[in-house]
Each structure stands twice: as C-alpha cells, then as structure tokens.
Amino acid sequence: xxxxxxxxxxxxxxxxxxxxxxxxxxxxxxxxxxxxxxxxxxxxxxxxxxxxxxxxxxxxxxxxxxxxxxxxxxxxxxxxxxxxxxxxxxxxxxxxxxxxxxxxxxxxxxxxxxxxxx
Amino acid sequence: xxxxxxxxxxxxxxxxxxxxxxxxxxxxxxxxxxxxxxxxxxxxxxxxxxxxxxxxxxxxxxxxxxxxxxxxxxxxxxxxxxxxxxxxxxxxxxxxxxxxxxxxxxxxxxxxxxxxxxxxxxxxxxxxxxxxxxxxxxxxxxxxxxxxxxxxxxxxxxxxxxxxxxxxxxxxxxxxxxxxxxxxxxxxxxxxxxxxxxxxxxxxxxxxxxxxxxxxxxxxxxxxxxxxxxxxxxxxxxxxxxxxxxxxxxxxxxxxxxxxxxxxxxxxxxxxxxxxxxxxxxxxxxxxxxxxxxxxxxxxxxxxxxxxxxxxxxxxxxxxxxxxxxxxxxxxxxxxxxxxxxxxxxxxxxxxxxxxxxxxxxxxxxxxxxxxxxxxxxxxxxxxxxxxxxxxxxx
Numbered sequence: 102x103x104x105x106x107x108x109x110x111x112x113x114x115x116x117x118x119x120x121x122x123x124x125x126x127x128x129x130x131x132x133x134x135x136x137x138x139x140x141x142x143x144x145x146x147x148x149x150x151x152x153x154x155x156x157x158x159x160x161x162x163x164x165x166x167x168x169x170x171x172x173x174x175x176x177x178x179x180x181x182x183x184x185x186x187x188x189x190x191x192x193x194x195x196x197x198x199x200x201x202x203x204x205x206x207x208x209x210x211x212x213x214x215x216x217x218x219x
Numbered sequence: 220x221x222x223x224x225x226x227x228x229x230x231x232x233x234x235x236x237x238x239x240x241x242x243x244x245x246x247x248x249x250x251x252x253x254x255x256x257x258x259x260x261x262x263x264x265x266x267x268x269x270x271x272x273x274x275x276x277x278x279x280x281x282x283x284x285x286x287x288x289x290x291x292x293x294x295x296x297x298x299x300x301x302x303x304x305x306x307x308x309x310x311x312x313x314x315x316x317x318x319x320x321x322x323x324x325x326x327x328x329x330x331x332x333x334x335x336x337x338x339x340x341x342x343x344x345x346x347x348x349x350x351x352x353x354x355x356x357x358x359x360x361x362x363x364x365x366x367x368x369x370x371x372x373x374x375x376x377x378x379x380x381x382x383x384x385x386x387x388x389x390x391x392x393x394x395x396x397x398x399x400x401x402x403x404x405x406x407x408x409x410x411x412x413x414x415x416x417x418x419x420x421x422x423x424x425x426x427x428x429x430x431x432x433x434x435x436x437x438x439x440x441x442x443x444x445x446x447x448x449x450x451x452x453x454x455x456x457x458x459x460x461x462x463x464x465x466x467x468x469x470x471x472x473x474x475x476x477x478x479x480x481x482x483x484x485x486x487x488x489x490x491x492x493x494x495x496x497x498x499x500x501x502x503x504x505x506x507x508x509x510x511x512x513x514x515x516x517x518x519x520x521x522x523x524x525x526x527x528x529x530x531x532x533x534x535x536x537x538x539x540x541x542x543x544x545x546x547x548x549x550x551x552x553x554x555x556x557x558x559x560x561x562x563x564x565x566x567x568x569x570x571x572x573x574x575x576x577x578x579x580x581x582x583x584x585x586x587x588x589x590x591x592x593x594x595x596x597x598x599x600x601x602x603x604x605x606x607x608x609x610x611x612x613x614x
Contacts, residue, residue: 141602173556173603174435178481181528205567209552210483210502211524211532 123151130160137168140176152183156192163218167198172206184216195219229270232259238368239271246361247273250354252342254322257365258285258292259338263392267292267339275320283316284404286585292339295327299336301355302327305347317343324348328358332366340365388412388442394419396427398491398614402584404592406605407437413604414441415551416449425490428456429608431503431549435481437604444480448473452486462486462499463534470501471530481527485549492614496539501526504552507575511544515575546578546587547610553603554595570595584609
C-alpha cells in the first residue's frame with residue numbers, strides 16, 4: 102500500500118491452512134483418485150493437475166470424494182475443468198462417492214445428477 | 220505507551236489518504252482511549268462505513284456500516300454535533316461491534332470539510348468515562364485535520380484511471396420503488412472488487428427485478444466477467460418476461476462469449492405491491508421469505524445448473540409469495556459456506572437456518588442485512604465474496 106510503512110498498518114487478513122491429500126489407485130485403465138480434506142482456491146490446482154495426469158495415462162477417471170469436508174464454488178470449477186478435459190479426450194469422468202458437504206454443494210449448483218458412475 | 224497498529228478496513232481509502240492512519244494513531248495516543256475509529260459516508264451519503272480503527276481489531280466484516288441517523292455514529296453524522304454516550308446500550312449503539320468489544324462510553328464528533336459532512340471520528344473506553352469539554356475540543360481538532368487529509372488523495376494518473384473503472388463495477392445505490400424497502404451489503408474477499416453482485420431495477424410495465432449473482436472466483440478478473448453478466452442480464456430482462464428464459468439466454472451468452480467462466484444467478488420479478496414473485500435459479504441458493512416477526516423459510520426452488528456449463532439444460536420458473544410487511548432475502552454462497560477448521564462443524568443448512576432465525580428478529584431491511592452478517596458470518600474472516608440483499612414489503 103503506497104504511502105504507508107508496512108509495519109504501521111495491519112490489514113485484515115485471511116487465514117489459510119487448508120490441506121487436500123490425493124491418493125491414486127489404478128485399476129484396469131481407470132484411475133481412482135481418493136480425496137481427503139478441503140478443496141479451495143489453492144488446493145484445487147493440485148486436484149486439477151492430478152486429474153489431468155491420470156486422464157493422460159488411462160481411459161477413465163473416478164473421484165472418491167467421501168473425505169472432502171470442505172468445498173465451495175472454486176471446487177465446482179475444478180470438477181468442471183476435469184470433466185471438460187475428459188470429454189475432450191473422449192474419456193469418462195465420474196464421482197464415485199460424495200461426502201455430505203460435496204452432495205450439498207452439488208445440489209445447490211444444480212449438479213446433483215452430474216458425473217454419476219456408469 | 221504501547222503502540223497499537225491501525226487496522227485498515229477499507230484498504231483503498233486508507234492507502235489513498237496516509238494522513239488517516241497517522242491522525243488515528245495520534246488520537247489514540249493523546250486520549251488513551253481503548254478504541255479510536257474513523258467512519259466515512261459512502262457514495263449514497265446515507266450510510267457510514269468504518270474505514271480504519273485502533274482497538275476494534277475483531278471488527279466484524281460487513282457489520283461496519285451504520286445508516287445515517289441511526290445509532291451512535293449515525294446520530295453524530297445527522298446532527299453534525301459532538302455526541303457523548305455515557306453508557307452503551309444495545310439500541311443506542313446499533314453497531315454490535317462496539318458492544319462485542321465491551322465499549323462502555325463513547326465520544327463522537329463529525330468530520331466536516333468546509334460545509335460538507337465527510338464522516339465521524341469516535342473514541343471509546345471500556346470503562347465508564349466522564350468526557351469533558353477538553354476532550355470534545357481535542358477530538359474536534361483532530362476531526363478537522365482528518366477533513367484536510369481526506370481532501371487530498373494520494374493517487375497518480377494510472378491509478379486514477381484504474382480506480383474509476385473499478386468504481387464502475389461496484390454496486391450502485393439501490394433503486395427503491397414505492398412499496399418496497401431495500402438494503403444490501405457487498406463484502407468482497409479481496410480488495411474492493413469481486414465476482415458477486417446484486418441488482419435491483421425496474422422495467423416497462425411496472426415490473427421490478429431483483430438479481431443476486433456470483434461469478435466463480437474473485438478479484439478483478441471475476442469482477443470484469445460480473446460486469447458483463449450484470450449488463451447482459453438487464454438487456455435480456457428487458458425483452459423477456461419469464462425468468463427462466465432470461466437465465467437461459469444469459470447462459471448461451473456466457474457459454475459463447477466467456478468460455479470457461481462460471482456463475483450462479485438468482486433472478487426474480489414482481490410488481491407492486493410485491494406479493495407475488497417469480498424466480499429462476501441457475502445454481503444459486505433459493506431466497507428466504509419471512510412473515511414479519513417469524514422465522515424465514517427457503518422458497519421451494521431446486522436450483523437448475525449454474526451458468527457457463529451447458530446452455531441446453533432445462534430451466535424452471537417458480538412462484539413465491541411475500542406477505543404484507545414480510546421480508547425477502549437473497550444471498551450468495553459466501554454467506555453460508557464456511558471452513559470446517561474454524562471450530563464450527565456446522566454445515567451449510569445450519570447457516571441458512573441461522574439466517575432464517577436472524578430475519579425473525581428484525582423490524583426493517585437495513586437491520587435484516589446487519590443481522591444477516593453478524594449472526595451468520597460473525598467475525599469469521601470470509602475467503603469468498605459475500606453479498607446479501609433484504610427487501611421488505613411496505614405497501
């Protein structure tokens with residue numbers, strides 16, 4: 102901020118200590134990513150990278166989101182990006198399990214019937 | 220003497236006027252008060268907004284606006300006179316922040332530049348304090364110094380252009396038709412801009428439209444997409460009567476011209492006396508409706524897909540009824556979606572219920588907004604933009 106010494110003025114700041122752990126299991130061409138933790142502005146990038154890597158190496162991508170305790174519209178954006186990427190590659194994308202939080206956010210955005218497993 | 224940091228609640232204003240922080244520090248040091256705060260009139264000139272403070276470090280985001288004439292700061296502004304409050308009681312001091320900080324006595328003076336009222340400067344003590352003429356004179360002198368500091372912003376040419384553009388993306392003063400009282404709050408997560416917006420506008424045929432929208436993401440980039448959506452929605456609403464049709468067309472527009480952008484929108488239309496409303500939701504939480512003094516209920520409206528995904532998805536319009544004197548509340552997900560690690564394991568629906576309860580205890584739209592923010596968000600520092608709009612039938 103111009104004109105002010107940094108030490109003099111304290112700006113109301115956000116706390117960030119979100120974590121998302123992603124583990125991958127491959128079964129006959131399908132990559133299953135198990136997500137545990139929070140999907141937010143920062144961790145969504147890890148999800149997108151892991152998802153695109155998996156799609157590049159296999160035929161299909163599945164997400165187990167039972168352990169996702171926080172997700173907001175940024176997370177929805179990440180899921181949509183992966184779904185589009187899968188579609189562009191002609192591969193399938195599905196959410197195999199949802200936590201109550203994930204279910205609620207998908208319902209709120211009209212996506213409760215999207216990305217169902219075959 | 221312990222040096223306390225100035226908390227800048229409006230970063231843009233504090234950065235443009237370095238004198239504000241300096242003077243606040245001097246006021247705090249000179250008076251030994253437990254809090255010293257500067258509020259400024261916003262663009263509508265009907266609401267005061269806290270811009271900087273020492274001592275109110277746990278200030279509730281979004282609860283820092285006080286309507287002119289109401290409460291303590293509002294009374295100072297309206298009367299343009301110093302006001303002393305010996306014992307802070309809830310109805311007098313409308314701002315729950317002061318109450319939460321245990322402030323017991325207050326002295327406030329108007330900040331005047333020439334003949335123009337700019338805002339209010341106040342100091343408070345956490346104990347009962349006998350303010351005298353000396354304190355009032357001292358504070359009035361500091362207020363004059365603030366008036367000078369505020370007259371000359373430190374802004375260069377490039378910044379000025381950016382700021383003008385940014386200001387064009389901020390919510391405008393609310394259009395209030397006869398028969399409906401409105402209040403709204405917009406609390407961006409970062410800086411002064413974000414992807415949330417609310418809009419109220421009238422259309423030929425005595426129609427009134429309300430909009431609550433949320434571009435996924437925040438900051439300047441989202442604000443730019445938001446500006447386009449806000450404008451396009453108005454254009455489609457002008458030509459199409461059905462809310463679902465308006466959102467369908469908006470979806471086609473965003474999918475074609477802003478690929479990759481995603482947004483949720485709630486769009487409603489009504490006519491005087493604003494009893495019957497027609498709503499359509501694109502991935503947006505439905506509005507709440509409350510009879511006066513009663514807990515609100517969500518309108519039975521299951522959201523259709525958010526915008527930006529697939530314009531061929533079917534969209535529906537639903538009718539809702541607001542009783543005489545009743546409230547209608549629209550909000551964005553930033554209000555009800557919270558982090559699990561903030562010691563609060565409640566889900567989204569618990570927060571919606573908190574909002575519904577908050578609306579049972581208010582008399583007017585302005586208090587509805589204030590309580591929506593203090594009861595639901597509290598002093599949780601939000602990471603997503605927040606917008607809330609409350610309308611009350613007065614016809």
